[in-house]
Amino acid sequence: MKVKHWLLLLTFGLMLSVLAACSGNESKEPAGTDAKEEEKGEKVLNFLNPEAIPSMDPSLATDESSFIYLAATMEGLYRLDEKTQATPGIAKEHKVSVDGLTWTFTLREDAKWSNGDPVTAHDFVYSWQRAVDPATQSEYGPYMISGVIKNATAITKGEMAVDQLGVKAEGDYTLVVELENPTPYFETLTTFGTFLPMNKKFVEEKGDKFATSSENLLANGPYVMSNWSSTSDSWELVKNEDYWDAKTVKMDKLTFKVVKDPQTALNLYEEGTVDRMDLTSDLVDQYSTSEDYAVAADTFVYFLKFNQTKSEALANKNIRAALSRAFDKDALVGEILNNGSIAANGLVPRDFTPMPGSGEDFRKVSGDLVTYDLAEAKEFWAKGLAELGTDTVELEFLADDDQTTKNLVQYVANQLSTNLEGLKVTIKQVPKKQRLALDTAMDYQLQLSRWGPDFLDPYTFMNLWTTDSGNNWTGYSNPTYDKLVKDTASTLATDQEARYKNFLEAEKVLFEDAAIAPVYQASRAQLISPKVQGVFVNPFGATYEYKWADVGEE
16 A cells, blocks of 8 residues: 655655545455355455445535545546556547646546546536535535636525536536636645536436436446435445546456454454454554554544534634643544544644755644643633633534544543533544534534545645634634735735645634634554555545556555
């Protein structure tokens, strides 16, 4: 498995940017390669997934799992290769106007949907318009497309019609895109799930059933989804023989099964039923000397979200500041996680992006903005309680229901209630899909959440907390923060040093306001069979790339 080297990737030009940056049907049989498959000589790899897939609708997907399987079954204008470079997908090439505002893509004419329809420029126009249409209620459409493509922001606000979006088809195989501001890395942005094409006729014919099961999906990428519905705990990716580059796809099938219990996952791996598993902290020491052991650095940052509209206490800045400092993050990553993760004391992750000019890591320059400090936490807590006129606070703590998260939130909840006198924390763990729905509805108080970058620029993290962000379900709003962040995508779009200065200032404002509480930057400790070859790990977008997957010798 590839370890991510972010700074090296940046030297290839990915940081030229302006903007852009995640059960039912229980089966008693584990996913695996059966005798019939072996007899037929099929190439099959078997993997686990931590949860059911929340969505296979490109306009509605918001999480890691959804984007992984969208990337496997679909293809946009470009696709990230093993060097995290944009390689031709549906687009064969493109040209950019002198002012950097007009991008013209020439599409291949041999690309087909899995129902036989050709993939055309009209499919991209429809998909992108659908993503910014307020009626779709997409989170990522406004987040990824607004401020990038001409008129997108006005459309998401209901001020313009969707057909005014700066994208049009000139014939079937030429796509013309007009941008709000020069965005040199727009090519890389087109690899992201929100920018995937959609077959209008198919989507509209399916109506509410679209993207709810294998039969209600279309593929134009390396694989087609099989044996899947929105509540499935297992599914398959089967080679798409109609894919324009099918000759490159070596695998006949990839199987996936939802397993949340670490010991069950380990048993499946040891018996050879699955080919990769994530290790929990209690298993790391036991398997760290195994030849199959691997640790992959990650850019996912976990944080506590405070819903200022759902709790009077959390609307108080001093209370939020106290909570942010009242749990020992070093002990959490060292004892509870024990997988290479590191404490996060800011929002933008370590080893993600260098400062223009000096090349210093952004995280090092910005520094530690929120650290574990019990004395300071108690001071903020006392001030907050006095301002609220109470000596007790009760909070409900929302999180996913996997075992690792359970251990983590129990630790954090215990630390908070122990260190802050008068605080009672009640834990509420639900399946990830339900947590995402509660998040969007702002039906929570305290929540453990995370963000993985969608592109290689601090904007992917900083834009999360602007007032009108499609992902800011906290009630946080600060005009100063908004201006600092938005200027990096407009008036400062071509001035990298000025942009990064704004990012540094904005991050400080975010934590002076105690809008969120950083917890940790993740790593993945895994056991990976030597036979797993050609599965790439991306530093942004879909975590895993399966197009080039192959089976090697064990």
